Amino acid sequence: MSRLRIIDRSFLIRISMLFMFMAFGVAGFAAELKIEMTQGQWELKPGLSTSIWAYGGTVPGTPIIVRQGERVKIEVVNRLPAATNIHWHGLVLPNDQDGPFVEIQPGSSHTYDFTAGASGTYWYHPHLMPVLPQLDKGLYAPFIVLAPEDGKYSGDHTYVLDDWYLDARGKRLEGVASGDMERYGNIETVNGKTEEAIAPLILRSGELHKLRFINASTAAFHTIAISGHSFRVTHTDGHALAQPYSTDKVTLAPGERIDVELFASGKEGQRFEMTSSRRDLGIVIPIVYDKGSVPAVVSPFSAPQPRAYLAGPPDRPDFTLELSSAMGMMGGGGMMQGGMMGGGMMSGSSALRWTINGKSFPDTVPLDVAVGKLVTMRIYNRDMMSMMMGHQMDHPIHLHGTYFQVVSINGSAPKGELWKDTIPVPSGGYVDIAFVMTNPGTWLLHCHIIDHEDGGMMTAVRAK
Ligand SMILES: [Cu+2]
Structure with a gap:
């Protein structure tokens, strides 16, 4: 069982990802990546750790960040005690790269090789039946295909939402809670952390940040509300909205993604938060205003041209x-x-x-x-x-x-x-x-x- 020092390893992965991105993250060049799927331990907050299955030892797993049109080669090594595979949720790929019909046996590896198409917020997770025992242990990670305008934001942040069904010592409880028909958690996490372990979002007055929410829960819907600000929703499941809209909360069903813009309208020293509608289960993301301000950043988002297949409900669906x-x-x-x-x-x-x-x-x-x-x-x-x-x-x-x-x-x-x-x-x-x-x-x-x-x-x- 892999019991590496997760924090150090996570740091190294992120640094190596950054290097990979700098070295290869240019359209026409290939991003090459190796991901090991391992068992391990993960700290949800100080004093509360649980056993996980993970991509690259972290929850969420190794984030994959590429540009539109970039070729991606990913060697995945299965060090889990069960066969598995990876589905690239939302990416439009040739059928043999999509995942569900691949089986990677314990101890063996498989290389996915495809071109990242349209920009957007996607994610990856196992798709070998039964999926629940694998996804629920932490096997999920963001897959971001960057659009040219994404670099114009003051910051680009991904928030992967999940829930865990654990006892007070962090041991996984089996099955579903009494009275439930699905496996819902009693602890909720964003980017693998709960309560005080959740990293604050640091803003400066005038900045414009891009936030990407991904719901990796197996059954739970998540509603995240923001205080003192509004979200401007620009993308659903990676696709640009023809009519972006403002709201103070977003709801995501399992599998869904929502991208929003957050304009930093607050002032130095102020504090706000983004919270789950089930706040007591642990998701509170502090928003902290840093010193100083910048001239107001203008949104680089431009609504796409109309491309509708249909204008209204079909009389006789196929x-x-x-x-x-x-x-x-x-x-x-x-x-x-x-x-x-x-x-x-x-x-x-x-x-x-x-x-x-x-x-x-x-x-x-x-x-x-x-x-x-x-x-x-x-x-x-x-x-x-x-x-x-x-x-x-x-x-x-x-x-x-x-x-x-x-x-x-x-x-x-x-x-x-x-x-x-x-x-x-x-x-x-x-x-x-x-x-x-x-x-x-x-x-x-x-x-x-x-x-x-x-x-x-x-x-x-x-x-x-
Ligand atoms: Cu259903």
Whole structure:
């Protein structure tokens, strides 16, 4: 088991990342990177450590920061006691680089080799079923593709949100908490730290900072509010908004990312904070004003040209999916090792399974689409059983292989074009999405609440 001195190692990784970026971070050149997946210990705050699986020994794991159009070669070495793989969430890649169908056995390595396309905030995590026991132990990290304008901000900060289900000494608790149907934590972290261990954001009056929020939780939605300021939301899931908007809080479903601008309107010596709506679980990011001020930095963000596939909900979508749940045996093998075991979900030999059009993966019916052709899809969240059990929830649906336009939420078009790769389908409601698969292959569409994904709420999209 790797028990390296995490802080020193983390520092070295960040320095070597910086060197890598300086040496290779130029369009046309390749970024080469080696990531070891190891077991270890991680300090969430002084006096509270827990066992982790991690990319490069840290939580979040080694951040990958490249530029648009840059070739990326990543050798991943599996020093974990289980087979695993990496999915590059949100990146549009050739099918064999996407991850889910790769298996990296313990002791072996695998090299991913692809070109980073559109700029944006992405992330990476395991995608070998069951996903929950791996992602939940800390296997996640940011993947940032820089846009030219990103360098014009006073600072560029990534905040990866997560939750942990631990006892008072930091030991992982198994299954789900009493009364829960998913694995929710009792401690929440930002960038692997909770409470007083969270680093403050240092601002100077007049600066304009870019903040990138990533929700790496397996089930928890996170709402982060800011005091004394507003966020200007510029990107969702890495895609620039046609109509950026201001708000004092943002909510992210599992898998989602939101980029905001933060204008430092405060004064030297003032203090503010960004807090979770579940503040008592530990996420409070102090905002501290440093000495002095700078001339007000103007936003380098410019809204993209319109590129909508559709103006409103389609009359007859190509595909209609209904998200639900059912009691009964899972299809396929090995699916029940996920979050539902040991959490009171088992009832004799049957269990709650999560379904798309009445079936659980791998028995779901694959969706056949043509490469380069527009596909319209309506996704209903009609989970009557969960509603009857007082368990209404949105299902954040993630599509691999491309991104999609959100055409409607409950029949209403969003204000301005909205492009995403993960969309919460509201409880009792529906969303319309439209997309074009640009690369052939078998891709996955699934709920990013990992208990639901492992429990069968997933289907294949076969692009030919
Ligand atoms: Cu779900």
